[in-house]
Amino acid sequence: MDGNPPAPATSAEVHRAIDAVWRIESARLIAGLARIVGDIGIAEDLAQDALVAALERWPESGVPDNPGAWLMAAAKHRAIDVLRRRTRLDRKHEELARELEIGRETGDPDLDAALDDPVGDDLLRLMFTACHPVLALDARVALTLRLIGGLTTPEVARAFLVPESTLAQRIVRARRTLSEARVPFEVPRGEELEARVSSVLEVLYLVFNEGYSATAGDDWTRPELCHDALRLGRMLAEFMPAESEVHGLVALMEIQASRLRARVDASGNPILLLDQDRSHWDQLLIRRGIAALDRAAALGGMLGPYALQAAIAACHAQAATADETDWERMAALYDALAQLAPSPVVELNRAVAVGMAFGAEAGLEIVDSLSSAHALEGYHHLPAVRADLLSKLGRREEAAAEFARAASLTRNGRERQVLLARAAANEGPES
C-alpha cells in the first residue's frame, strides 16, 4: 500500500525470481551462444556459468532491469575466456574471440545486436539440433526440455520418472553424440526440412502424451508436461508459420489439453472421453485449437496426420453431448488418417468410430482383423475396445474376459482399476 516501503526481497524470493528469469531467458541465451561457439554443449555450460554468476550477484544487487541482457553479457565474458583457452585454438576461434573482445570494449552496437538477436533463427536452430535424428528419441526429449523448455535436470527426471543420474548421463551422452557427429547448428533446408520438422514434432507430441496419459506411475495425467509441450509447439508455430503440420500438432495439443481437467475424477481415476463432463472442457483452449486447425487448413494442400487427428479432436469438442457426436464424420476422418498414416492404433480407433457410426458388429469386424493379424499384442487398448464392443453386443462373458485381459496389460494403476470394474460389471447376471 501507499506509504509503506517495499519489504526487502528475501534470498528465497530472489532465487525464485532467478528461476523465473532462467525459464524465460535460457533458451534464447543458449541458442545465441551456440551460434557463436558452434556447440550446444559448450553453449549450455556458458549459460550455466552466467546463471551461477547471477545467483551470486543478484541477491545483493537485485534482479537487473534487463536480466536477459545481463546474462548474455556475463556469458560472453566467459565465452571469450573459453575460446582463448581452447587447446585446438584455430584462427577462426581467435578471430571470434578478438571480435567479441572489441565488441565488449567498444560496445559495438552491430555486434551486440547480432549476439543479442532475440528470436527466430537461433531458437529454431537449437530446436532442430536438440531433435536431430542422430540422437535416440529419449535423448532428444531430454535435450529439448532442458535446452528449450528451460527445465532443470531434476525436473526432466521427475517428469519421466527416471533417476536423476540416468537423465544426467543421457544428456552428457547426447551432447557428445552431437559433437562427434559434427551436427551443424542450423535450420535444415530443402528436402531435408520435412523429415526434420517431423522429428521435432514427434518429440513434442511424445512429451505431451507422457503428460496426457502417463505410461507409468500412479498419476493418470501430469498436466505440467502437457503445458510444456504446448508452449514449445506454440513457439515453433510462431517461427515456422508456413508449416501446416506444426499448426496441426498445436491444434491437436490445444484441443486435447482442453479436456485435461475432465479426464480425472475427484479421487484421481481416469474418465473416458465419452463419459466426461463436457462443461469442464476448457473452451479457451478449444477455440485456440480450432483457430490453429484453421491456420493449418488455410495453408492449402492435404491435411497431414497431426491436422487430421486435430480435426478428429475438434469433432469431439464441437459435440455438445457424447450422443451428438458426428460419428460418421469421425469414421471418415479416421479413414483418411488410416490411408495417410496407416497403423494398428489408428485402425483400432477407426474400429471405435465405425462401431459408433454403423454398429458394434461393424466395429468388431475391424478389431478382429487386427487380432488375427497379431497386431498390437500386449497393447491393453485392443482388448479394452474389443471388450466394449462385445459388451454392447450382449456377449458379456467374452467381454468380461477381455476387460480382465486389458487390466492385466496396462501399466497405469488407475486405469487397471477402471478396467477391472468393467470386467466385474460384465460378470454374473445382467443388472
Added chain:
Amino acid sequence: MRFILLVIPKGYEQAAPDAMPDAEIFARMAKYNESLKQAGVLLALDGLDPPSTGARVSFPGGKARVTDGPFAEAKEVVGGYWIIQTRSREEAIEWARRAPMPDGDVIEVRRIQEFEDFPPEVRAAASDSANA
C-alpha cells in the same frame, strides 16, 4: 498455472469515451505481445473500452441496480488484460515486469483458479448442477 495480468492505466477512470492509446504506445505493446506469443505463454489478451461507455451493476440488498459510466467514485479501473500460462507465480510476475507501461500504470498479477483447487464436494456440486 494460469495468470491474468490486469492492466490498470493511470487516469483511465476519467478517460473520454473515444480514448485510444497513441501510436507509439500501441507499437511498443504489439512488440511485447509478440514476445509473449513467441515464448508460447500467451493464451488470450484484450483491451477494454473506457468505463465512461460501460455500466456497473451493483447489488444493494441483493437486488441488481444499474449505473451507467463514468463512475465518479472509481479510483482504479481495468483497461485490459493478458492471460498467460506459466510454471510459477514468479514467472508470471517476471512477464509483467517486462510490459512497456507508461508512467503510473499498474499491472495486477492474479492467479486464475483451477477446478482442481476446489474441494471434492464443491466440484461434485458444480458437476451436478451443470448436468442437471
